[in-house]
Amino acid sequence: MLKPPENILTVQNMSVEFPTLSGVVTAVRNVSFSVGREKVGIIGESGSGKSTVGRSIMRLQPPQAIVKADRLQFEDINLLTAPEEQMLSVRGRRISMILQDPKYSLNPVMTVGEQISETVILHERVSRKEARQRTLAMLERVNIRDPQRVFDLYPHEVSGGMGQRIMISMMLIASPSLIIADEPTSALDVTVRQQVLSILDDLVTERNLGLIFISHDLNLVRSFCDRVIIMYAGRVVETIAAADLDDAQHPYTRGLLNALPSLDHPRDRLEVLRRDPAWLEN
Amino acid sequence: MTMIKVDHLAVSYGQGDSLVRVVNDVSFEVSEGETFGLVGESGCGKSTVLGALAGRNRQWTGSIRIDGETIGQKRSISQLAKQQMVFQDPFGSIHPRHTIGRTLLEPLEIHGKDNRQERVEKALKDVGLPLNFRYRFPHQLSGGQRQRVAIARALILEPRILLLDEPTSALDVSIQAEILNLLKDLRDREKLTYILVSHDLAVVAHLCDRVAIMQNGGFVEIATKAQLLAGTVAHPYTRVLMDGSRGYVASKRPVGVAAS
Numbered sequence: 438m439l440k441p442p443e444n445i446l447t448v449q450n451m452s453v454e455f456p457t458l459s460g461v462v463t464a465v466r467n468v469s470f471s472v473g474r475e476k477v478g479i480i481g482e483s484g485s486g487k488s489t490v491g492r493s494i495m496r497l498q499p500p501q502a503i504v505k506a507d508r509l510q511f512e513d514i515n516l517l518t519a520p521e522e523q524m525l526s527v528r529g530r531r532i533s534m535i536l537q538d539p540k541y542s543l544n545p546v547m548t549v550g551e552q553i554s555e556t557v558i559l560h561e562r563v564s565r566k567e568a569r570q571r572t573l574a575m576l577e578r579v580n581i582r583d584p585q586r587v588f589d590l591y592p593h594e595v596s597g598g599m600g601q602r603i604m605i606s607m608m609l610i611a612s613p614s615l616i617i618a619d620e621p622t623s624a625l626d627v628t629v630r631q632q633v634l635s636i637l638d639d640l641v642t643e644r645n646l647g648l649i650f651i652s653h654d655l656n657l658v659r660s661f662c663d664r665v666i667i668m669y670a671g672r673v674v675e676t677i678a679a680a681d682l683d684d685a686q687h688p689y690t691r692g693l694l695n696a697l698p699s700l701d702h703p704r705d706r707l708e709v710l711r712r713d714p715a716w717l718e719n
Numbered sequence: 720m721t722m723i724k725v726d727h728l729a730v731s732y733g734q735g736d737s738l739v740r741v742v743n744d745v746s747f748e749v750s751e752g753e754t755f756g757l758v759g760e761s762g763c764g765k766s767t768v769l770g771a772l773a774g775r776n777r778q779w780t781g782s783i784r785i786d787g788e789t790i791g792q793k794r795s796i797s798q799l800a801k802q803q804m805v806f807q808d809p810f811g812s813i814h815p816r817h818t819i820g821r822t823l824l825e826p827l828e829i830h831g832k833d834n835r836q837e838r839v840e841k842a843l844k845d846v847g848l849p850l851n852f853r854y855r856f857p858h859q860l861s862g863g864q865r866q867r868v869a870i871a872r873a874l875i876l877e878p879r880i881l882l883l884d885e886p887t888s889a890l891d892v893s894i895q896a897e898i899l900n901l902l903k904d905l906r907d908r909e910k911l912t913y914i915l916v917s918h919d920l921a922v923v924a925h926l927c928d929r930v931a932i933m934q935n936g937g938f939v940e941i942a943t944k945a946q947l948l949a950g951t952v953a954h955p956y957t958r959v960l961m962d963g964s965r966g967y968v969a970s971k972r973p974v975g976v977a978a979s
């Protein structure tokens with residue numbers, strides 16, 4: 438696959454360390470990748486550092502975390518040195534993040550509409566009236582049929598799938614150029630998941646955005662994304678076009694693929710992943 | 720031989736005005752050594768069927784026969800031991816302040832079994848955990864090891880039936896493979912009968928001989944493993960679930976209507 442000419446995000450040799458009482462834990466080690474106007478999936482098991490990568494790009498790590506990199510460039514901004522005030526205008530406006538469970542990531546004491554309009558009011562200093570119009574249009578865009586009614590609902594009054602669509606509209610209303618989706622559909626049922634993903638897919642294509650899609654679901658990522666980054670123990674072990682995932686070279690990727698029960702290739706026993714200590718050396 | 724026979728089972732929660740009927744007129748049979756799957760979306764009543772079979776929910780009507788005995792609303796202690804449950808989240812289903820040994824002893828005490836030490840050791844051995852794990856606490860175990868403990872706790876009463884409620888959905892793919900293999904081995908070795916609840920058709924098709932697809936508290940279809948693998952299922956809803964387990968299907972048509 439041809440690489441898109443412009444990169445929205447370039448990450449070079451990023452490492453993230455957390456000092457703890459029992460020594461320094463390196464959650465991410467020497468990770469390099471770039472994202473253009475495409476859908477990039479990051480796959481890994483729990484603890485592989487995939488969410489840490491996403492949060493470090495947003496500079497959402499706790500203060501004691503040490504983020505090191507040769508380069509961390511987002512469009513014209515150097516994310517390593519940008520002052521906090523500048524980050525405030527980046528987060529939510531130019532990079533936004535969709536989290537796993539709308540039940541926990543929406544503010545329970547604010548109506549859905551207020552939460553979505555807050556983003557535009559803060560970032561674009563528009564009037565409440567205009568923000569409301571924009572919000573209603575955005576809600577309609579994510580296939581919510583009765584935006585006027587939904588605007589005044591509280592998060593507990595909407596279903597999981599609708600909550601996640603609200604989340605997507607909140608993240609897209611300020612027209613960011615990069616979206617980081619951290620397990621955006623893991624809390625949803627299969628049929629709802631399909632709906633939410635196609636909305637996200639349409640919006641990413643329509644607005645020509647970059648998307649980092651963090652997930653543990655191999656089948657989902659390979660069918661949704663253009664490129665896949667496979668992480669193991671804080672390292673990138675392989676980067677491959679989603680369509681070529683079946684030809685993956687790294688034994689870890691192969692192991693993951695073979696460990697997956699499949700309707701198309703049934704087998705009597707699933708292969709158990711044998712972890713090779715050599716994978717930990719780059 | 721028929722191990723479980725369920726006829727016109729209906730289960731409800733609450734009473735009076737707030738009575739909600741969650742499962743409606745469900746009938747099925749499971750033979751000894753068979754694995755029967757229940758698949759559906761959240762809220763379709765699949766865990767409630769398990770709850771009624773396990774004796775957790777007593778607000779049911781219809782008839783349940785387990786191992787040739789008709790089960791009443793109240794069960795004898797030996798009837799209760801015959802089927803044991805394994806829950807979804809091993810982080811939440813094991814007492815955090817009890818050692819693994821203590822956790823495994825509890826069912827033995829409740830059911831007044833003898834040779835407790837031997838039984839605990841055998842249960843740990845059966846699920847492939849080292850014997851010294853009995854002195855550990857749950858937080859010292861990984862997710863996969865904890866799920867093995869949950870399976871050991873279910874097996875320790877020597878049940879004939881295991882009721883598995885999403886036993887692998889909280890686990891990583893590689894660990895899921897280990898647990899699914901373990902469940903397969905145990906079934907073949909101990910001649911166990913399984914009822915497996917899952918939302919992932921690929922997992923169900925891997926382990927089950929027959930699968931009931933549930934929607935809104937009823938069965939829409941009972942499909943065999945061969946039907947699932949060949950893709951010759953009858954109901955459109957089953958197809959939707961099958962596509963779902965394969966991943967994302969890009970749609971050319973304008974997408975779906977808002978769910979309410």
